[in-house]
Structures are given as structure tokens and as C-alpha cells.
Amino acid sequence: MQNLLHNLNPEQLAAVTLPAQSALILAGAGSGKTRVLTTRIAWLIQTGQVSPQGVLAVTFTNKAAKELLTRLSAMLPINTRGMWIGTFHGLCNRLLRAHHRDAGLPQTFQILDSGDQLSFIKRLLKANNIDDEKFPPKTLMYFINSAKDQGLRAAQVDAYDEFNRKLVGLYDLYDAQCQREGVVDFAELLLRTYELLSRNQPLREHYQARFKHILVDEFQDTNDLQYKWLKLMAGAGSSRGAAVFAVGDDDQSIYAFRGANVGNMSAFEREFEVQNLIKLEQNYRSHGHILDSANILIANNSKRLGKNLRTDAGHGEPVRVMEASSDIQEANWIIEEAKNLIREGLPRSEIAILYRSNAQSRVIEHALFSANIPYRVYGGQRFFERAEIKHAIAYLQLMDNLHNDSAFLRVVNFPTRGIGARSLEQLQDAAKQHACSLYAAVPYVGGKAGSSLAAFIKLIEGARFETQYLPLPEMVQIVIELSTLKTHYQTEKEGADRIENLDQLVNAASLFVSEEGFGKDAPALTGPASANTVLLENGDGNVIIDADAALPTVMSPLSAFLSHASLEAGDNQAQAGQDAMQLMTVHSAKGLEFDAVFITGLEEGLFPHENSAQEESGVEEERRLMYVAITRARQRLYLSFSQTRMLHGQTRYNMRSRFLEELPEESLKWLSPKIQPQWFGNKKSAWDDAPAVGANRIAQNFNQVADANAWRIGQGVAHPKFGEGVIVNIEGSGTNARAHINFGKFGMKLLDLSIAKLEKI
DNA sequence: CCTAACGCTCTTTTT
DNA sequence: GAGCGTTAGG
Numbered sequence A: 001m002q003n004l005l006h007n008l009n010p011e012q013l014a015a016v017t018l019p020a021q022s023a024l025i026l027a028g029a030g031s032g033k034t035r036v037l038t039t040r041i042a043w044l045i046q047t048g049q050v051s052p053q054g055v056l057a058v059t060f061t062n063k064a065a066k067e068l069l070t071r072l073s074a075m076l077p078i079n080t081r082g083m084w085i086g087t088f089h090g091l092c093n094r095l096l097r098a099h100h101r102d103a104g105l106p107q108t109f110q111i112l113d114s115g116d117q118l119s120f121i122k123r124l125l126k127a128n129n130i131d132d133e134k135f136p137p138k139t140l141m142y143f144i145n146s147a148k149d150q151g152l153r154a155a156q157v158d159a160y161d162e163f164n165r166k167l168v169g170l171y172d173l174y175d176a177q178c179q180r181e182g183v184v185d186f187a188e189l190l191l192r193t194y195e196l197l198s199r200n201q202p203l204r205e206h207y208q209a210r211f212k213h214i215l216v217d218e219f220q221d222t223n224d225l226q227y228k229w230l231k232l233m234a235g236a237g238s239s240r241g242a243a244v245f246a247v248g249d250d251d252q253s254i255y256a257f258r259g260a261n262v263g264n265m266s267a268f269e270r271e272f273e274v275q276n277l278i279k280l281e282q283n284y285r286s287h288g289h290i291l292d293s294a295n296i297l298i299a300n301n302s303k304r305l306g307k308n309l310r311t312d313a314g315h316g317e318p319v320r321v322m323e324a325s326s327d328i329q330e331a332n333w334i335i336e337e338a339k340n341l342i343r344e345g346l347p348r349s350e351i352a353i354l355y356r357s358n359a360q361s362r363v364i365e366h367a368l369f370s371a372n373i374p375y376r377v378y379g380g381q382r383f384f385e386r387a388e389i390k391h392a393i394a395y396l397q398l399m400d401n402l403h404n405d406s407a408f409l410r411v412v413n414f415p416t417r418g419i420g421a422r423s424l425e426q427l428q429d430a431a432k433q434h435a436c437s438l439y440a441a442v443p444y445v446g447g448k449a450g451s452s453l454a455a456f457i458k459l460i461e462g463a464r465f466e467t468q469y470l471p472l473p474e475m476v477q478i479v480i481e482l483s484t485l486k487t488h489y490q491t492e493k494e495g496a497d498r499i500e501n502l503d504q505l506v507n508a509a510s511l512f513v514s515e516e517g518f519g520k521d522a523p524a525l526t527g528p529a530s531a532n533t534v535l536l537e538n539g540d541g542n543v544i545i546d547a548d549a550a551l552p553t554v555m556s557p558l559s560a561f562l563s564h565a566s567l568e569a570g571d572n573q574a575q576a577g578q579d580a581m582q583l584m585t586v587h588s589a590k591g592l593e594f595d596a597v598f599i600t601g602l603e604e605g606l607f608p609h610e611n612s613a614q615e616e617s618g619v620e621e622e623r624r625l626m627y628v629a630i631t632r633a634r635q636r637l638y639l640s641f642s643q644t645r646m647l648h649g650q651t652r653y654n655m656r657s658r659f660l661e662e663l664p665e666e667s668l669k670w671l672s673p674k675i676q677p678q679w680f681g682n683k684k685s686a687w688d689d690a691p692a693v694g695a696n697r698i699a700q701n702f703n704q705v706a707d708a709n710a711w712r713i714g715q716g717v718a719h720p721k722f723g724e725g726v727i728v729n730i731e732g733s734g735t736n737a738r739a740h741i742n743f744g745k746f747g748m749k750l751l752d753l754s755i756a757k758l759e760k761i
Numbered sequence B: 001c002c003t004a005a006c007g008c009t010c011t012t013t014t015t
Numbered sequence C: 001g002a003g004c005g006t007t008a009g010g
Helices: A010-016 A033-046 A062-075 A088-098 A114-127 A137-149 A162-181 A186-199 A201-210 A224-234 A263-271 A288-298 A327-343 A358-370 A387-400 A405-411 A421-433 A438-445 A452-467 A472-482 A485-491 A496-515 A557-567 A616-630 A697-705
Strands: A023-027 A055-059 A084-087 A110-112 A183-185 A213-216 A243-248 A276-280 A319-326 A351-355 A375-377 A534-537 A543-546 A581-585 A594-599 A633-647 A650-653 A668-670 A716-719 A723-731 A738-742 A748-752
Touching: A010 A033, A010 A276, A023 A033, A023 A263, A033 A055, A033 A062, A033 A213, A033 A243, A055 A062, A055 A088, A062 A084, A084 A088, A088 A186, A088 A557, A110 A114, A110 A186, A110 A557, A114 A137, A114 A162, A114 A183, A114 A405, A137 A162, A137 A183, A137 A186, A137 A224, A162 A183, A183 A186, A186 A201, A186 A224, A201 A224, A213 A224, A224 A263, A243 A263, A288 A319, A288 A616, A288 A633, A319 A327, A327 A351, A327 A358, A327 A594, A327 A633, A351 A358, A358 A375, A358 A581, A387 A405, A387 A452, A387 A472, A387 A485, A387 A496, A387 A557, A405 A438, A421 A438, A421 A452, A438 A452, A452 A472, A472 A485, A472 A496, A472 A557, A485 A496, A496 A557, A594 A616
Parallel strands: A023 A243, A023 A276, A055 A084, A055 A213, A110 A183, A213 A243, A319 A633, A319 A668, A351 A581, A351 A594, A375 A581, A594 A633
Antiparallel strands: A534 A543, A633 A650, A716 A723, A723 A738, A738 A748
16 A cells, blocks of 8 residues: 555645545646546555445546556556446446346447437438428537437427427437437437436436445536436435545536536536545646646636646746748648657657647648658547448448348448339338338338348348357458458459458457457357346346446347447557657647647637637637647647648638737747737737738738739728728638628628628728 | 539537 | 539439
8 A cells, every 4th residue: 555655746645545525636737637546446445445346437538448447457456347447438338238128228229429320310301301401410410419418308408499499309309210220329328327327216226335436537528417427326415425536627628519518517516515625736747838838828718716737847948939931831840840859869759740620630741741751640530430340330230230220221232232222212111101120121112032122131131140159250250251341342443451441340359359258159149147247126026237347247249349339439540559750639639748749720710710719618618728738748849820821722811829929928939030910919809909900911921922902901991781890811812712800899700702892991 | 223523511529 | 622412424
């Protein structure tokens, strides 16, 4: 135990050894958050305060869960199997598998990833003759997901107008169709579990009694439903409730756009009667100038719990700032600086290039490629999202659940077997008429022996029969062959990579079987009974099976593998292993750290992003994003922006980011001359002072590119409706040019210069 | 029924 | 500029 607590600083020590009460740990960037979390669990177990079975630790990503588990097994000589450590979704999946009957789900229910969900919705709209111009699939998807993320069923959503009433109706239809097909989206995993536990008292009490300590990572990222879920799981309010140990950083809350609610932190303090609030403010990562920049930047945010990072490291190098004339020049500059760093002895993998949006990576990649520097881009397509893998998985899904229409439609004519749109339309009509799945509807549409559809059914049935007693990897192998996916890609000229990936899928299945404890001889389609299964009597004399840690107790290897494929989309790293520079969005950099970091594209409209600039809360989230970006750096930090940039095939002329003005002068070193733009006189908003713009360099630069008659930044204009205003920014060129114009009391407008009736004044 | 050409959109992302 | 979805033609 001595060495467990060894080397913790006083705050960390205090957090790790807190009594069994709910606690909120405000853990700043680089303050040893994961260390505290793992040591806390190890300490609780080692001191006998809790058994491994009594621990529930929740994370957001599989990566974080895995890291928790590995670091924990290094600390503790015990089997970690008894502990429940996983993502919200992974844990809910386990619960729903074990209690599928109580949750009203088929045993082989399948999980829709976001791509699946979108095509599911498109299909729903088409089947119900809904105009997808008026109700775009993405809008509906967002509507449904955010309702579920708040814990609301269709009936509970407040429909305040005609449009919303329609959306609610579609939400209801959507849920019904999911139920019919035996599929569940990500948010549903949580909502279903929440409803299951709130309705089923014996079950709820069983789990509440079991988990004495609940630990939550990245608490600032929880949404409303996850918070309610935690309250239920912990038995909040009851005297025997679990101790919830929540670790988070409100300054790193960057996922509000997908439902995360930082307000959960203060709600937690209140509702869990938190007596122990501990701030971890000692930073072990960054040099002084970098940390000062982060602290001073984030101080511009109004809604904060308040926290200031400090370091014992010296000031270190100043933060270097560069203005480039174009995005291409920006990329070339980055590469020159990176070469210097590499020459100084930095490994390439310790240099990261961050950007706000993925579209920015192309120019940088091109420059790196020309310079012959190995690099790795994060955030590309994941393994399980590749088309060929999705197809193979769909065959398996269909075999596991014949009513999964999404899977049916994906592969019924792939590879092509002469089943076209017309036959499928008929089939869909028949399915609707008989209220059954597409698979079951085949006999109704002349699925006579010999027809293409009948042949397809025969294929699926044959595959089921042939593989029913085979271990999972063989099963996958055979399905890839029988489906003719392999031969299809063999005849395709670019198919070699795809075949390689299909082989990888068989490997993934083997790996999954050995890692998740599915014996190689276990039958693939039926779940084996297990000695680990815990049986309990509930009040009605019914039996509750505790969903214990090992998946084999509650589901078949195939179902488990399919869940795995949806819940863990797999690595998206290209050529791992090589010492390569790291390219990624700021979002995906969260949780990582590097010796040297480049933050690129620091321009108004890009970072902060224009879609976030409308509301103050949007700008504050962008600022937190910038804070996350800065705090990734250990020793060197470079900031860059460009006068011109190609975006969506058009040249844009952006002002430099307001965030640059918010950094401490004394920590910065400008590598290019710093031109003082007049519109940054105050810190409210970059737009506010726009009318004061006179001749400035960006405008001049714009004039060099465009012809003399063109509109220019700073030009005063008159509009028939909005009156007098001034051009603040121009994007695009020629007939596509649009301008941000500040019309004073009418506010900022974005007008098409070739359409709007504007006069120069 | 299948392929090629056009036209629209377009943050951030994990599960 | 690129990827997707729709439409026109083979």
C-alpha cells in the first residue's frame, strides 16, 4: 500500500484516499487524472473497503476503459474480471443482453452505429412517403438522438409546433420499426437500460446493492441521460447509495454539440451532496509559457468552476506565432519548423499538427508527402466502417437476426445477383402489408424456387446451417466465401485491399474469441450456460441472472462479436509502428500529449468556427477547444494562421483568430510581423468594431487577388432593407462571393454579393 | 438492371 | 474538392 500512494502530491493523495462518499475531482489538463482514478480503485480494493465485484467504473471511450484496466492490473495482483469497467454503452449492452426479456428485446438484438442509423432513417422516410427535403434524414436523426440523450420518448417530447409534431410522430414510428427489426441505436442502449432499471425494482436493488463504488471518467462529457442513469445506478438519495467518484474538467468540455451538459457537474455537487471537492491544479506536462497561455485564454470564459493550473517547470520556450500568406505556405512553414525539431532530436511521433476541421488536413498532408516525411492521420475511416467489412458483417447480422431489414437490404443484391429496385419495392410492399420483415415477406412475392430472391434466402439459410456448430472465426471465413464477397472483390481491379481487410476480419474474430473468453469450441449460434452465472430470486419467484463481467455468460459468440463490431469501430490509425508525425483534429487530440504541437488555421470563421460564433456559449466552447489544444503541448507550441485559404473549392480571406489576441503578449514570440488590426480594440467580439475598419493588409491583399472593381473589406455599403453597413469579411470569389456585412442595429448579415442590391457609399 | 455523369452539400465525434 | 445521391442513357 505504501508504494501505491507513493509519489502522489497532496491533492492527489487526498482524492485517492477519500472516504466512501460522493466526490467531485476537478482534474486539470495534465494533472494526473487517470493515475488518481486507477490508484483510487486499487486503494479501495487493497484496503478491503470494497471487493472487485463492488466496483463500477465508467468511461466514454473504449480506449480509456482499456487503459484503466491495464494500469489497474499492473497495480493489483488480482483478476480484474470481477470489476465492471467499460463505456456507458458497453455496460448497458451487457445489462440488456442479460435481461433482454425484461427489457423487451430479442436475445439477438443488434446495435446500429451512426451510419446504420442514418440509412435506417432514410428507409423509414421512404417507406412512409415523407418528403426528405422537408424532413432531412440528418435532422430527424439529430432530433431523435437528442431526445433520447435527454431521456425522452416520443410521447414525452414537447411538440410546440406543426413541424415538431411531425418529427415526434416520426420518432415514434422510428422506435416502432427498431422494435420490429430487433435493432437498437446507441442512445437506445442507455435509455432502455435506464427504463429497465427504473421499472424493475428487484433488478435495480440488486445492482444498487452490488456496486458500492462508482467511478466516472470525463464527467464533464456526460449528457442528461447518462447523469440520470448514474443517479439510478448509485441509488442517489437513499442512505445506502453508492459512493460516486466523478472526475472531470469543465474547461475541457468540448462536446456540448452532441448533448454533453457541463451543468451536470454542479447538479452532481448538489444532488449527491458532495462534501469533497478536490482540485488537481498541479500540471506535470507543460512548460510555463504554454501553461500561462492556456490559463489566460480560458479566463475569458465566464461560466467556469474556477481552476488555475501551475507548474514547477520553468518558462521554457515562448509560444511561436506565424502569419502565412496562404494555407500552402502555412503548411510549408510547419514542415520547416518540424524539420528543425527533428534535427534537434525530437522523434517525429512527438510532433503533432492540430486543426479545427478535417478539411484542413489535405494541404498539410500534401506538403508532408512532398517533403517525404512519414505522418499519420487520425480520424479516418475505422476498420469496421469499411464498406467490405460492413457487407460481411451484414451477412452475419442477417444470419443472427433474420428480421434485420437493414442488413437484408445491404447485402440482398451485393454482390449483384439480379435483384433490382423493382423487386425490392414489391418485397417492401408485401412486408408492410403482412407487417413482417423483408426476409419473411419473400414467400409473398413469388419467392418461388428458382427466383433470385429465393436463391438469396437459400444462401442465408445454407450459411446458417453449415456454420451452426463452428467456432466464430471459421464461421466468418465461410460466410465471406459463401456470400461470394471474396470472388466479387477478386474480379474487381482495386479489390486486393478489400480482400486483405476481409482476411483481417477473420483475424479480428479469432482475436475477439481469445480475448473475450469465448472457448474455441463454443457453438456459435447459441449461448452456453456458465458456472459464473449468478442466479437470484426476486419477489415474484422469478430468477434474475446477474449480468456478470464475462460476456459468454449472457450471449453467443456471434452476437457478442457483432456488438463488438458496432460498439468498437476499431482502430483508425494508418500504418502504425512507424515513427511518424501526428495529424489530427483538436477534438481527437483530447487526452493526448506531445513534446511539440502546432495549432493551425487560427482564423475567424475557422477557429472559432463560424457556426459557433452566433452564440456566446458557442464561442466559449471554441475557447475551451483552444484550451485543450494548447494544453496538449509539453515543450514547444506553435500557432499559425493564413491570409488566404482554400475551403470548399473557394478562396477565403479570414481575419486572424480572436484567440490570438487573448494570449499573454509576454509568452508569445511573433515570427512574422504582428500587424495590429483595428477591430480588435475590445474583447467582446471580432465583429463588433467592424465599421472602424480602414485600409488594412488583408483588404490590400484581397485587392491583389481580385480585380479592381471587386468589393473589398472595409467598404461601406447601402442596402435597401438594412441601410448602411460595412463589409467585414469576404468569402469566395467571382459570382460565388459572399460578404459578412455589419449593418449595425440589423446586425451581421451574410449576403451574396452577386445577388444583394448593394451600393458603395 | 447497371453504369456514367451531374449537382448538392459541407464542423467538431464516440458509442 | 470530394463524396454521395439522383438521374439519364445503355
